[in-house]
Amino acid sequence: MTLLDSPALAGAHRTGSTPARLVTAEIMKIRTTNTWWLFLGGVLLFTSLALTRNGARHDFDLNPQLDGLSPSDKAQALAQAAQAHTHASLDAIAGDMMTSGQFLGVLFAMIIGILVVTNEYAHQTATATFMANPRRTRVIMAKFAAAACFGALFWLASTVLDVIVTPIYLHSEQVGVALSDWGVVRSVLLNLLAFVMWAIFGLGLGTLVRSQVGSVVTGMSAYLVGIAAVAIIVQLIYTVYHHAWVESAIVIAPAVASLVMTTPGRIDIDNPPPQWAGVAVMLAYTVAFGAIGILLTRRRDVS
Amino acid sequence: MWWVRRGKGGAPAGESDPGVPDVALGEARGSTPRVATDGLIAVSGLTKRYKGVVAVDDLSFVVRPGRVTGFLGPNGAGKTTTLRMILGLAVPSNGTATIGGVGYAELAEPLRRVGGLLEASAAHKGRSGRNHLRILCRSVGIPLQRADEVLELVGLTPAGRRKFKGYSLGMRQRLGIAAAMIGDPQVLILDEPANGLDPDGIRWMRDLLKALAADGRTVLVSSHLLAEMQLLADDLVIIAAGRLVASGTVESVVNSIAPTGAILVRTPDADKLSAALAGDAVVTINDAGDLYVTGVDAAAIGEAAARSGAILHQLTTQRADLEGVFLELTKTKAAIR
Numbered sequence: 001m002t003l004l005d006s007p008a009l010a011g012a013h014r015t016g017s018t019p020a021r022l023v024t025a026e027i028m029k030i031r032t033t034n035t036w037w038l039f040l041g042g043v044l045l046f047t048s049l050a051l052t053r054n055g056a057r058h059d060f061d062l063n064p065q066l067d068g069l070s071p072s073d074k075a076q077a078l079a080q081a082a083q084a085h086t087h088a089s090l091d092a093i094a095g096d097m098m099t100s101g102q103f104l105g106v107l108f109a110m111i112i113g114i115l116v117v118t119n120e121y122a123h124q125t126a127t128a129t130f131m132a133n134p135r136r137t138r139v140i141m142a143k144f145a146a147a148a149c150f151g152a153l154f155w156l157a158s159t160v161l162d163v164i165v166t167p168i169y170l171h172s173e174q175v176g177v178a179l180s181d182w183g184v185v186r187s188v189l190l191n192l193l194a195f196v197m198w199a200i201f202g203l204g205l206g207t208l209v210r211s212q213v214g215s216v217v218t219g220m221s222a223y224l225v226g227i228a229a230v231a232i233i234v235q236l237i238y239t240v241y242h243h244a245w246v247e248s249a250i251v252i253a254p255a256v257a258s259l260v261m262t263t264p265g266r267i268d269i270d271n272p273p274p275q276w277a278g279v280a281v282m283l284a285y286t287v288a289f290g291a292i293g294i295l296l297t298r299r300r301d302v303s
Numbered sequence: 304m305w306w307v308r309r310g311k312g313g314a315p316a317g318e319s320d321p322g323v324p325d326v327a328l329g330e331a332r333g334s335t336p337r338v339a340t341d342g343l344i345a346v347s348g349l350t351k352r353y354k355g356v357v358a359v360d361d362l363s364f365v366v367r368p369g370r371v372t373g374f375l376g377p378n379g380a381g382k383t384t385t386l387r388m389i390l391g392l393a394v395p396s397n398g399t400a401t402i403g404g405v406g407y408a409e410l411a412e413p414l415r416r417v418g419g420l421l422e423a424s425a426a427h428k429g430r431s432g433r434n435h436l437r438i439l440c441r442s443v444g445i446p447l448q449r450a451d452e453v454l455e456l457v458g459l460t461p462a463g464r465r466k467f468k469g470y471s472l473g474m475r476q477r478l479g480i481a482a483a484m485i486g487d488p489q490v491l492i493l494d495e496p497a498n499g500l501d502p503d504g505i506r507w508m509r510d511l512l513k514a515l516a517a518d519g520r521t522v523l524v525s526s527h528l529l530a531e532m533q534l535l536a537d538d539l540v541i542i543a544a545g546r547l548v549a550s551g552t553v554e555s556v557v558n559s560i561a562p563t564g565a566i567l568v569r570t571p572d573a574d575k576l577s578a579a580l581a582g583d584a585v586v587t588i589n590d591a592g593d594l595y596v597t598g599v600d601a602a603a604i605g606e607a608a609a610r611s612g613a614i615l616h617q618l619t620t621q622r623a624d625l626e627g628v629f630l631e632l633t634k635t636k637a638a639i640r
Contacts, residue, residue: 004456004518008449009487015444016412025442032434033427124425125435127392128482131419132442134391134408301393 017133019142026116026146035115036150039108040157047101047158051165054100058084058093062173085175092265094177095187097166099262101158102191106198106258109151110219113202116147117293118212126302140207140297144200144290151199155192162188187262190279194258197286201254204289207296226253248273257281341403342368342489342521344389348398351384351545358384360545361398366523366538368489371516373536373553374525377633381545382525383421386494389523390419402490414443418483420493424475426467432478433463439485453481458507472499480511490521497528509535533557533625543633557628565621566601568594572613579611580604595621 009015030036061084064077083089117140120126133139163179170177177184202219209215230253238246251257251273259266260278267273344366351359359381366372376382387393389400391407399406402417410416426435436450454463457477462470470478476499483491491512497505505528512535516522526532532539532553539556541549549556570576573594577586583598596604601620608615 004487004514006449006452006487008446008452012444012446012449015415015486017443021444022442025438028434028438028441029427029430032431032438033429035429119427123427124422125427127390127419127421127425128439129442130392131390131417132414132439134410134413301387303387303393 017138019138022133022138022142023145023149026142027149029119030112030116030146030150033119036112036153039112040154043101043105043108043154043157044161046104047161050100050103051097051162051169054096055165055169058096059173061093062175088183090175090177091181091183092263093175094166094170094179094181094184095263096266097169098159098162098179098184098188099191100162100165102194102262103255103259105154105158106151106194107220107223109147109154109195109199110202110205110223111216112150112154113147113199113204114206114215114219115212116143117203117206117297118210118215121210122212130302136297137294140294143203144293147199147203148196151195151197152192155195158195159188159191190262194262194282197282198258200286201289204286204291204293207293208289223255227255229253230256244271247271248277251277251281254282254285257285342519343404344400344402344490344492344521344523345404346385346389346398346400349385349388349395349400350397351381351388351393352396358545359388359395362542362545362547363398364540364547364550366521366540368521369516369519370537371512371522371524371535372538372540373532374523374540374542375527375529375532375629376525376542380542380633382542383494385542386419386421386492386523386525389492390417390421392421412443412486414439414445414486414488416486416488417490417492418486418488419491420476420479420483420496422479422494424472426475426478428468429466431464431466432459432470432474432481435467435478436481436485439482443486445485449485453484456484457481473501473504476500476504476508480508488520491515491523493522493524495525495527497526497531505531529626529629539625541629541632548632553625557625559628565595565597566599566604567617567619567621568596568604568615569617570594570608570613570615572611575611576604576608576613576615579607579613581607 062081064081066074066077069077084093120129129139130136167179179185202215205219205222206215209218230250234247234250237249247269248271250267250269251260256267256273257278260273260275261282262278264272264275264278346365347363349359349362350357362381362385374382374386384393385400388395389402389407391413402410407413407417426432433450433454436453437447439445440447440449451460451463454460457480459474459477459481462474467475467478476496480493480496483493493512496512497508500508509531512522512524516537524535536553539550539553540547541556549559551559568576569592573588573592576594580586580596581599581603584603585597587595587597589595601618604618605615607613608618
C-alpha cells in the first residue's frame with residue numbers, strides 16, 4: 001500500500017454533500033473553536049445578573065417598603081402591590097423571570113451568527129468551504145441552521161437557569177403562579193424564537209459587513225444604541241403628533257421588538273406596542289437580513 | 304520551428320488549439336486507467352474585469368493529465384484570479400474554464416474530482432489542523448478517518464491536534480495540500496504551494512507532485528520559484544498582464560528564446576558567415592538579426608568567421624535557463640496594473 005491509497009475512501013459508499021452533512025459540518029466549525037463555550041458562559045453570567053435584577057425589581061413591586069411613607073403614598077404603594085398580586089400581573093412577573101437574560105443573551109446569539117460567516121473571511125476558509133460545496137445557497141442555508149442551533153443552545157442554557165431560579169424565587173415571595181400557565185410558556189417559547197431570529201439576523205449582517213470587527217460593532221450599536229436613538233426620535237415626533245401609534249413605533253428598534261415579542265409588558269411607556277407588532281418587526285428584520293445573506297453569498301466572488 | 308508566438312492570446316505554434324481535448328495523451332501514459340479528458344483543464348477566452356482593471360484578458364490554454372504544468376507569471380499577472388475562476392470562486396466576465404468538460408460548480412462531487420490550494424494560511428487559528436480536515440470531510444460525506452490519512456500523506460500527523468496558529472508556514476502549506484488531497488482527486492490546482500517550505504520540504508513537494516502526475520493526475524501549480532519549476536514541471540503556461548505569453552512543454556518554451564545548445568552569433572556579416580559555415584550547421588535568424596547556429600560548436604563558427612573575414616560582435620553558447628526565458632517573455636508587460 002502506498003501513501004496514495006485510501007482505505008477510508010475505498011470503504012466510503014455514499015459520499016457527497018447533503019443538507020444534513022452541511023449543517024453538521026457548520027456546527028462542527030463552531031464546536032471546534034473556543035468561542036461558543038465562552039459565549040455560553042457569558043449567557044449564563046448575564047442570565048444570573050438579570051435574574052438578580054428582575055427579582056429585586058419584582059420584590060419591590062410585590063412587597064413595597066412602607067416605612068416612612070406619607071399616608072397617601074402608603075395607600076398608593078399598597079394599591080400597586082395589590083395590583084401586582086392579580087393573576088395577570090403574577091403571570092407577567094413569572095414570564096419576566098422565566099425570560100431573564102434575554103436582553104443580553106440574544107446579543108450573544110447575534111454575534112455567533114455574525115461569526116459563523118465573518119470567520120470564514122477573517123480566516124480565509126471561505127475558499128475551502130465553497131470549493132467543497134460550490135452550491136452556495138445550500139452552504140448559507142446550512143449556516144443559518146447552525147447559527148439557529150447555537151441561538152437555541154444559548155436560549156436553553158438561559159432558560160434552564162431561569163427554570164431553576166424562578167420557582168424558588170416565587171416560592172420565597174409567597175405567590176402562587178403555575179409556570180405551566182400558557183402566558184408563561186408562551187413567553188418562554190417566544191424567547192426561543194427571539195434567540196433564533198437574532199442569530200439569523202447576525203448572520204445576514206455578517207454577509208453584509210464582512211469585516212468581523214465592523215459587523216460586531218454595527219450589530220451591537222443597532223441593538224444597544226438603536227434603542228436610545230429610536231426612542232429619542234419617536235419621542236420628538238410624539239411631542240408634535242400626539243398619536244398613540246407614534247409612541248408605539250419605538251418597536252422598530254430591533255431590541256425593543258424582541259422584548260415586546262416575548263414580554264410585552266416590559267416596555268414602560270404610555271402606549272406600549274402590541275405583541276404582534278414585536279413579532280412582525282422581528283420577522284421582517286430576520287427575513288430581510290436572511291435574504292441579504294443569501295443574495296450576497298450567491299453573487300459575490302469569494303476572496 | 305521553435306518560435307513561440309508572443310503577445311495577444313498567442314498559443315505556441317505546433318500546439319493543439321486550446322479547448323480541443325487531446326485524448327491521445329491518455330494512451331501515451333500506457334496502462335494508466337484514467338481517461339485523459341477526465342482531468343483535462345480547458346480555459347477558453349477567460350476574462351475577468353474589475354472596476355477599471357482587466358485582471359485576466361482573453362486567456363486560453365489547456366492543462367493535461369499525467370503531467371505537472373507550471374503556471375507562471377509576474378506578480379499581478381492574474382494567476383490567482385485565473386485559478387479562482389477555474390475553481391468556481393470567482394465568476395468570469397467572459398469565457399469559460401472547465402475541468403473534464405464541466406464547469407467547477409457543476410461537478411457533482413467537486414472534492415472527489417479536484418483538489419485546490421489557494422491560501423496556505425486558510426484555516427481558523429484556534430482550530431486544530433486535524434479538525435480543519437475533519438470538517439471538510441464531514442461537509443462532503445467523506446469518512447472522518449480520511450483526515451488522518453492525508454495528515455500522514457503530508458507528514459503532519461504529529462502536529463495534527465495542535466492549533467493552527469502554532470503552525471509554521473511550511474506546516475500550513477502541508478495542511479493546505481492535505482486539504483486538497485482529501486477527496487483523492489484526479490486534478491490538483493495549487494497556488495504557490497512551495498512558498499515557505501524549507502529545501503527538504505520543497506524536495507518532498509516535488510516528489511509528491513511528480514508521483515501524482517505519474518499516477519495519471521492533472522497537476523497545475525503556480526510558482527515564482529523558476530529554478531524549482533524547471534525541475535518539477537513538464538509543461539508551462541506563462542501569463543503576463545492577464546494574457547498568455549507562452550505555453551507548451553518546458554523544453555519548447557525554454558528553447559523558444561534560447562534553443563538548447565544553440566550558439567548566439569551577433570555579426571554585421573551574417574550572409575558571409577552563413578556561407579562559410581560547414582554543411583552540418585543550421586542557421587536561424589530572428590527579427591533582431593541575431594543568428595542562432597546549431598549543429599556545430601563555437602570553435603567551428605570562430606574558425607569559419609576567420610576564414611571568411613566576417614566580423615564577430617558576440618559568440619555565446621546558449622544555456623537553457625527558465626529564469627532568463629521568463630524575464631524575456633514578460634519584460635514588456637507591466638507587472639502591477
